[in-house]
Amino acid sequence: MTNEIIYYSLVLAVINFPFVIGVDWYVRTQSVKRVYQIEEPVEQRQREMKNSWTTTPVHAVLFFGFIASGLLKTGQESALLILATFLLTFLWTEIWHYFSHIAMHHKSLHFIHHEHHLSKLTAPWTSVSFSFLEKFIFSLGILSMLAIVSLLHELSAFGIFAYYLLYFFTNTLGHANFEFRKAGYYDSVMGKIFNSPTYHALHHARYIKNYGLLTPWLDKLFGTEWKDVALVQTRATQAKPLLNLKEKEG
Numbered sequence: 001m002t003n004e005i006i007y008y009s010l011v012l013a014v015i016n017f018p019f020v021i022g023v024d025w026y027v028r029t030q031s032v033k034r035v036y037q038i039e040e041p042v043e044q045r046q047r048e049m050k051n052s053w054t055t056t057p058v059h060a061v062l063f064f065g066f067i068a069s070g071l072l073k074t075g076q077e078s079a080l081l082i083l084a085t086f087l088l089t090f091l092w093t094e095i096w097h098y099f100s101h102i103a104m105h106h107k108s109l110h111f112i113h114h115e116h117h118l119s120k121l122t123a124p125w126t127s128v129s130f131s132f133l134e135k136f137i138f139s140l141g142i143l144s145m146l147a148i149v150s151l152l153h154e155l156s157a158f159g160i161f162a163y164y165l166l167y168f169f170t171n172t173l174g175h176a177n178f179e180f181r182k183a184g185y186y187d188s189v190m191g192k193i194f195n196s197p198t199y200h201a202l203h204h205a206r207y208i209k210n211y212g213l214l215t216p217w218l219d220k221l222f223g224t225e226w227k228d229v230a231l232v233q234t235r236a237t238q239a240k241p242l243l244n245l246k247e248k249e250g
């Protein structure tokens, strides 16, 4: 193990906080195009901030533990290895998150996911508000698969670190209840590949469907996507937000 693993782990333990604080500052001080024009319940932010202290460093502890123990074998960094590891982590996390998320919506496992869904209206701090067990399972699933792959070929520690940075930042944006994409985003090529904040806002407000993390592919494949996501997204960009959590478009 090199010193880099310690530095990466320390960064991962804290970097989500400036992301959340920055995005939260942005949505509160700038005139943003909201998905839902609803007041945040008074207790929500306090509860989410409290949860963040126990759940945010989990990823860093598991990242360090897997690599430092040699369970996840990492090798000499190269541009190709970094890119391949990053893409592998990205793709596997989309699959792992989709199926584990659906499993946690089953009543027998819902206790794991319950804390996150206490927030029906998404806000930047919702992105770090989970039960400890939920985030532990999330990163355990990611790193266990990478550990198995690393038996065949060593992976890049930096590639995994970079993926976590992307996840932290995009997950914060995904919970920020404002649209930064243009009208008609879901008809564009980019919109077929990556979600915008409207996508996950609908999951929290309506509780079911739109289970995907950063992409809509698996929801499309398995028919679990809200059909009005494109219309709601365009409404948000036109400053016509949804006015209650039950509202549907079309």
Ligand SMILES: [Zn+2]
Residues within 6 Å of the ligand: 101, 105, 113, 117, 203, 207
């Ligand atoms: Zn959920």
Ligand SMILES: [Zn+2]
Residues within 6 Å of the ligand: 116, 126, 175, 200, 204
């Ligand atoms: Zn969420």
